[in-house]
Amino acid sequence: xxFQAYLDNIQAKTGKxxxxxxxxAAKKGFTGSSGLSPGVKATQITDWLKQDxxxxxxxxxxxxxxxxxxKKEGSQ
Numbered sequence: 001x002x003f004q005a006y007l008d009n010i011q012a013k014t015g016k017x018x019x020x021x022x023x024x025a026a027k028k029g030f031t032g033s034s035g036l037s038p039g040v041k042a043t044q045i046t047d048w049l050k051q052d053x054x055x056x057x058x059x060x061x062x063x064x065x066x067x068x069x070x071k072k073e074g075s076q
Contacts, residue, residue: 003071006062014053021063035069 009020016024025031028048030040045067046060055063065071 003062003065006059007030007066010055010059010062012060013059016053018063022067025063025067031067036067 007029010015010021022031025045030039030045031037031075036041036045042061045054046057049055049063050057052054
């Protein structure tokens with residue numbers, strides 16, 4: 001499954017776009033202008049996504065990857 005397919009599935013399940021997740025993560029203090037905020041661990045983010053949005057681990061990690069800036073929307 002491509003990275004974009006993960007993001008599409010997440011949006012279909014939650015109704016939230018990648019931009020929505022970026023905004024929510026910033027509001028929670030998980031991210032800053034250059035990716036994850038210092039001291040923030042992927043587990044904190046995946047726990048939030050699993051609890052609040054019912055995402056599985058793989059889909060939650062796709063959002064973490066997006067928040068880190070390692071991949072962008074539209075990537076394969």
